[in-house]
Amino acid sequence: MSASPAPDKQHLVYARFTAALKVQIKSLITPALIEEHRLRPLGQASDALERVKNYLSRPPTYGLYSRVPMREWQIIRLPIAGGAPAQPIDSVIYRSEAEAYHAVFLRHLEDLLAT
Numbered sequence: 001m002s003a004s005p006a007p008d009k010q011h012l013v014y015a016r017f018t019a020a021l022k023v024q025i026k027s028l029i030t031p032a033l034i035e036e037h038r039l040r041p042l043g044q045a046s047d048a049l050e051r052v053k054n055y056l057s058r059p060p061t062y063g064l065y066s067r068v069p070m071r072e073w074q075i076i077r078l079p080i081a082g083g084a085p086a087q088p089i090d091s092v093i094y095r096s097e098a099e100a101y102h103a104v105f106l107r108h109l110e111d112l113l114a115t
Contacts, residue, residue, distance in 0.1 A: 022112070025055045029109060041101035056108040064100050067093070073100035075107060 028048045036049050045053065065076045065086040072095060074088035094100035 021055065022115070025052055026112065028052055029113070034106075034109070037105050038102050041098050041105060052109075053105070056105070056112065060108075061111060062089070062104045062107045064097075064104060070097070071095070073097060075100070075104055 028051060033046075033049055033052065036046060037053075044050075060078050063076050063078045064073045065088060066073050072093050074093055075090070076086045077089050080086055092103070094103060
C-alpha cells in the first residue's frame with residue numbers, strides 16, 4: 001500500500017496571502033488617495049497610492065485604446081484575443097491622457113471594492 005502524496009499547499013498559501021493583501025489594499029483607499037491619483041495619475045506617488053496602483057496592475061483588467069493617437073482615448077477590457085480588435089467598454093471618449101488613466105484607475109477600484 002503506497003502512501004498518498006502530500007497535497008500541494010502552494011495554492012492555499014497564495015489564496016490566503018491574496019485575500020489578506022486585498023483587505024490591506026482596500027483599507028488604503030480613501031477620498032484623499034483618489035484625489036491624489038486624479039491630480040497626478042502618472043509618475044511617482046505616495047507610498048499608499050503606489051501600493052494600490054501596484055495591486056491593481058496584477059493582472060490588469062482594463063487598458064486604454066487611442067482611437068486618434070495621443071488625442072482621444074477609450075477604456076477597453078483586457079486581455080484582447082490575438083488578432084481581435086480592441087473593443088471599448090463604453091462610448092466615453094477622453095481628450096486627456098491623464099483623465100483617461102484616472103478613469104481606468106476608478107474602474108479598477110470599483111471592481112476591487114465590489115468584492
